[in-house]
């Protein structure tokens with residue numbers, strides 16, 4: 639049990655799709671990266687521009703974030719702005735942060751969707 643507890647974060651990172659992308663085990667077009675964050679195109683785009691911004695360290699969801707994560711949460715929003723500028727989304731864009739089952743989250747590693755290049759609608763589905 640003690641062994642499991644100690645190794646659990648490592649196990650999570652090894653089995654997590656987005657951790658594998660961070661590690662370079664699954665190749666993606668790394669559009670932007672810094673010490674804490676990485677941006678790459680979504681494999682199933684829902685808009686002409688659809689990019690994911692993720693923390694490099696595993697964080698399961700927005701609901702799992704604590705006070706210790708405020709710096710990376712801020713950096714994720716900053717990265718999203720840098721990427722939107724680099725992609726020339728001058729007419730606007732939408733940031734989406736699906737969280738948990740009701741939020742429609744399918745990959746349990748926190749990510750911000752940047753959606754742009756078309757008119758978004760409200761309310762979302």
Ligand code: 5GP
Nearest residue numbers: 655666678679680681682736742743744745
């Ligand atoms: P969620 O539904 O959790 O908010 O978003 C997960 C996103 O990850 C989806 O939009 C999905 O298309 C994307 N995705 C899933 N697997 C991969 C992958 O292997 N590579 C990339 N680039 N995106 C992925």
Ligand code: ZN
Nearest residue numbers: 654657696747
């Ligand atoms: Zn992960």
